[in-house]
Amino acid sequence: MADFQHVYDSPPDGANADWTIPQDWEKFSADEHAMWDKLFARQSEMLPGRAADAFLRGMDVLKLSKPGIPDYRELNARLMAATDWQVVAVPGLVPDAVFFDHLANRRFPAGNFIRTPEQLDYLQEPDVFHDVFGHMPMLADPVFANYMVAYGQGGLRSLGFGALDHLARLYWYTVEFGLIQQPDGMRIYGAGIVSSYAESVFALDNPSPNRICFDLLRVMRTEYRIDDFQQNYFVIPSLDQLLKVTVETDFEPLYAKLEKLSDIAIADILPEDNVVTHGTQTYAREKA
Ligand code: HBI
Numbered sequence: 001m002a003d004f005q006h007v008y009d010s011p012p013d014g015a016n017a018d019w020t021i022p023q024d025w026e027k028f029s030a031d032e033h034a035m036w037d038k039l040f041a042r043q044s045e046m047l048p049g050r051a052a053d054a055f056l057r058g059m060d061v062l063k064l065s066k067p068g069i070p071d072y073r074e075l076n077a078r079l080m081a082a083t084d085w086q087v088v089a090v091p092g093l094v095p096d097a098v099f100f101d102h103l104a105n106r107r108f109p110a111g112n113f114i115r116t117p118e119q120l121d122y123l124q125e126p127d128v129f130h131d132v133f134g135h136m137p138m139l140a141d142p143v144f145a146n147y148m149v150a151y152g153q154g155g156l157r158s159l160g161f162g163a164l165d166h167l168a169r170l171y172w173y174t175v176e177f178g179l180i181q182q183p184d185g186m187r188i189y190g191a192g193i194v195s196s197y198a199e200s201v202f203a204l205d206n207p208s209p210n211r212i213c214f215d216l217l218r219v220m221r222t223e224y225r226i227d228d229f230q231q232n233y234f235v236i237p238s239l240d241q242l243l244k245v246t247v248e249t250d251f252e253p254l255y256a257k258l259e260k261l262s263d264i265a266i267a268d269i270l271p272e273d274n275v276v277t278h279g280t281q282t283y284a285r286e287k288a
Pocket residue numbers: 090092093094095096099109110111126167168171172
């Protein structure tokens with residue numbers, strides 16, 4: 001992980017105390033806008049029948065199909081009308097407390113750079129394509145929008161309990177890599193999947209990964225990988241259920257319980273799991 005280019009210890013020159021910077025939309029070059037268009041065309045072709053209804057609706061509400069990197073002045077007018085959320089520009093990854101504070105106040109921090117042609121298919125740092133294309137459509141959904149606020153508030157609290165690592169897994173397995181069971185079939189809604197050409201197919205169709213029904217405590221015990229496709233996805237029954245369990249659970253006793261429980265290795269399946277697909281793990285094994 002030595003090659004992160006957009007990680008700082010304190011707000012870099014020109015950034016505000018909350019790490020935000022002006023988007024400076026006029027500064028993006030024609031090549032950078034063309035990179036957005038290329039990524040957008042690939043993904044939007046992939047998503048009908050794969051992405052959750054809420055995600056597809058969000059793309060529409062936000063008019064994300066307009067060519068070029070979105071101008072936040074326009075995007076925020078639509079997003080605020082939908083759910084009172086807004087996107088703000090940041091130089092790259094921000095400290096956890098800063099990140100949670102933004103979410104709790106209905107602001108999503110988006111990296112203000114776009115991947116290079118060499119990084120077309122994979123980069124570990126969130127760029128504007130991942131952050132805006134991946135995250136904004138779900139934030140235009142009123143239920144998911146409230147889930148993200150609850151997550152931000154829970155994140156701030158978790159820092160006081162030393163429970164960040166457990167709570168980060170909840171983010172990972174829902175906001176980034178979540179699947180949802182719709183009446184007409186399983187769909188993707190996690191930003192890490194919907195913004196990835198290959199994983200948006202893999203997550204639904206490949207026999208390798210496990211797909212397990214979402215359970216809050218189980219998710220918070222489960223390790224994850226950041227360097228390749230997931231070996232494990234958690235399936236929520238609905239956005240309403242995800243929001244409900246998050247706001248109705250008192251996390252403090254859960255953290256106490258988690259301290260006594262062991263972590264679960266990525267690909268393990270437990271007897272009490274409600275398994276949708278018992279993965280072959282072939283993909284991960286062949287890569288190892
Ligand atoms: N910063 N810009 C940015 N984007 C993130 O997704 C992000 C972050 N800082 C911290 C962080 N995520 C993690 O704490 C979450 O995964 C919980």
